[in-house]
Amino acid sequence: MLALLALSGAALSIFPAAEMISSPQADPAASVAELATRIQSAIPGVEQIRRSPSGRITAFWFDKGTPGSAVIDPETGQAVGSADPNQVERWLTNLHRSLFLDDTGRLVSAAGAASMLLLSVSGILLVARRTGGWRRWFSPLRGPLAGRVHVELARAAVLGLLLSSATALWMTASTFSLLPDGPAALDQSDASGKKGAALSAMPLLAATPSDDLRELTFPYPDDATDVFTLKTDSGTGAIDQGTGQTLGWVDLTAWERATETVYMLHTGRGASLLGLLLGVMALAVPVMGITGLAVWAAARGGRPPIKGNASPSGADLVVLVGSEGGSTWGFAATLHAALTKSGKRVHVAPMSAFAPGRTRAAQNYIMLAATYGDGDAPACAKGFLDRLAALRAAPSAPVAVLGFGDRNFPRFCAYAEAVGAAARVKGWETILPFDTIDRQSPQEFARWGRALGQALGIPLELDHQPVAPRTTGLTLVSRRDYGQDVQAPTAILRFALPRLGFLQRLLGRGFARFEAGDLIGILPQGATVPRFYSLASGSRDGFLEIVVRKHAGGVCSSMLTGLQPGRSVEAFLRRNPTFHPPRGRKPLILIGAGTGIGPLAGFVRANDSLRPMHLFFGMRHRDSDFLYGEELAHWSSEGRLASLATACSRGSHPRYIQHVIARESAALAAAIGAGAHIMVCGGREMASGVAETLAAILEPMGLSPARLKAEGRYVEDVY
Incomplete structure (x- = not known):
């Protein structure tokens, strides 16, 4: 129901802006007297003139007992279009206000507005709790895509949803006369009983700008005691049709002003840009409904x-x-x-x-x-x-x-x-x-x-039985082997993507959506704790790729490095959004050694926008474990990789990656000064050495790795 109300409200928000654009506008300097004179000359039997918040002027009359109406050009007083209501707008309005159920439907819609108000308030509190307090309301999020989309939409739309739901409840209360917003009585008992005063001779009409007009009602033709009634933005007045004098005036009450402001805020009539903005915010409701259900389902599945x-x-x-x-x-x-x-x-x-x-x-x-x-x-x-x-x-x-x-x-x-x-x-x-x-x-x-x-002081036996994660079979389609000559057997393993159901694809569950830098967990047979490997590919690449080095006594690494094409392993996906390249065009400095090249290679592979990426890669020997060597050369020629610096710890001139970083200190300092982000992946000793080297480079700039980490410009994935 909330989605229906939100979508119909978003559609209705278009009409006030369209009406303002299409309607002829009156000269702000013209008075109501001038406007009414023009219209009366063109339409002698005019009985009422209305000005909508969009500025559209509409005249109503009777011609030989037949009612007529038209949109008026205020410059000429001539009819320029039909005043009949837009049938689509009328249908949407009835749907939005009452669900075609009259007063019962209005109450149901009001219940929906109350629900939206409650969801908005509770959502504000939940976002504050998730982000760690009000001061961190706009802090970066991590976690599954559905949760991040849900909260980002909430941040963007919650004020509009609060405003729309609160004003809807006010309008419902006004409709059912629960608010004291009726107009004050206007005394017109002193009418002269005469007729014939010219509109231009009526001081109140001459003194009222046409932009302030809401409604001018002419006296009944056969009743000399009837009066002109003028309604404006500030109040209502009665004018003697014989003398042109003002018989009485009442200002709008505070409740009337409040109700009219609420009406403007909710419908956008008189504030069409605000209406369009609220309409866009309303579009978040069905998306938040879907992502909210996904978050709920994930929470139920992820927690016992x-x-x-x-x-x-x-x-x-x-x-x-x-x-x-x-x-x-x-x-x-x-x-x-x-x-x-x-x-x-x-x-x-x-x-x-x-x-x-x-x-x-x-x-x-x-x-x-x-x-x-x-x-x-x-x-x-x-x-x-x-x-x-x-x-x-x-x-x-x-x-x-x-x-x-x-x-x-x-x-x-x-x-x-x-x-x-x-x-x-x-x-x-x-x-x-x-x-x-x-x-x-x-x-x-x-x-x-x-x-x-x-x-x-109680007997307590904790017999914990770990619940094995839900896994999916991944079939190895190819492998490339490195490192045999330096006693560090390493393999780049490429798996086929598993078949996915429609719902998985729709919600992005399982292996339907992932990026380089995310993790796969593999549970070796007989083990209770999974081992995690960083992904070197994204789902759009059409395959899943990891880099594995065999460790002495390593159950999982031995199993994987011994896996042959056509064989399968059971695995599950875990998001790792903190180790994804940030959006934008700022340069990326990628630093890795050994198998740490995996996700970094995935970032370069996915660099379709040709963002400046500078890779520092450490290996043992160029001839034995230059992982992704051919691909890196190809990506450099395509512009995906701006520069590549390597370090070999074995050979005639052994050096480590931090030595290369120190050699390139001037270029690195310039890039970091220009806002570059640093991403480090590999062993913890390597990461520690890199941090020390960068600290020396950053110190003259008044920066440090710790400060860059706090700013989200320095992230690590180390093991």
Whole structure:
């Protein structure tokens, strides 16, 4: 219903602008007396003249008992077009106002407006929570496309939706006489009973500009006691038809002015550009409906159901979750079930919903916090640290902080550590010392659970069964092998895109839409934790490509580097929007070593706009592991790659990528000064060396890698 009301409202917003463009406009210097004289000369039987907010002048008359009407050219007073209402506009108006159900339909439409108002207000609060507070209302978003589109549209359209829904409710209340907006009574008892005064001799008509006219009603021809009635933007007056004198005047009441302003704001009549803008904003409603359903469905699929989740106010133990991919929610569900079984009333919520005022009965808090990227907060924990810092004092109920991560990453459980440190600074009493879980280990979680149970004085056994992600079979179609000569077997593996259903394509689910820099997760047989690889291709390339190096003892890398064309693996897609090239034409500085070339090559491959891209690539030996060597030469000739600098750590002149960066310091400084973005992919030691080298280059400019990261101009994908 909201989509129907929004689309019909958007269509109606076109008519006021079209009417203003097509209607002859009166001279602003002309008076109502001059305008009425011209029309009366052309149409002797005229009985009423109206001016719409668009400036269109319409005359109404009776000719031998037959009513007539026409659009008037105010310069000549002649009829220039039919005044009959546009049938499409009338049909849309009836649909929009009442759904063709008269008063019942008006009430239904009003209920829709009330729903839109509630959704807008609650949506504002949800966007603020997702972005981490009002100060970050316009901060960049990450996550699935549907969620980002939903929030971006909400940001752009919410003020218009608030205005449209609130004015619709006002107009409904006015229609049903629920507002005191009726006009004041006009006394015309002093009429002379004479006829014949010239319009030009009536002071009120002569003093009123035609732009202020709303309606001029002529007296009934056979009634000498009848009067001229003039309605303007400021009030209503009565004029004696015999003497031309003003018999009375009443100003518009405050309620009348308010109602007319509301009518103008809602319909766009009198403010056609605003009407068109509100119409465009209304178009966001059906799109937000679709993306909202997609977000809802993804949330249900990504989080396990929390059965018997206690209300915030009634819980004696609160579990707050910070998760990016959804796996930490599974641990929260296991913990909730065990604590509930032991007799606790447990409330589970995202860390972004942290509000001690709503959980006053809580006796304990437990934080289960994963880490995103380079120590950042996961999506559902944004704003938590700010909320904690803003408290006058820490909650009286003690807290336990448990971090989830992978020790292979350089910032293992960094966000959880930041939460624990902030709690200590705030003086928040702890139930247990800070602890971590590596690679979603059920055994480590069970150990921590026993310690928690002992601290709470209850038996607590956490038997967590990881839920395997839904996977899709990917068939290898080709492979290219490198690195055998330098004892670093590496392969570029290209997989065929899986067949997709219509709904997947429509919603962009699964492998329907992805970009270079996104991740695929591969779960080796018998393993419980997936391994992730950066994509070197996008969905528009028509294939899925990754670069894998075989690691000693690596189960997944050994499986992949031994895979032959025609064989398949089970995989799933995970978005990684923070490692996508930003939009625009600013230069990109791409830095990678070894398999880190994968997503960077994907960025160059997709550079159809020929944006300046400068690649720094480190390898062991040019003859053995120059990954994408032929493609890079081809992309350079096409203009997709502006420059390429390489470093080989083996051979006659060994050097690392940071040495090449130092050599090109002047060019890099110029590019960064011009607004270039830096993207680094590869091993953590390489990334650390690159950051140190860049720090020396940036220091004379008053910049640093940390500052560029804060500005979103320096991103890493390291392992």
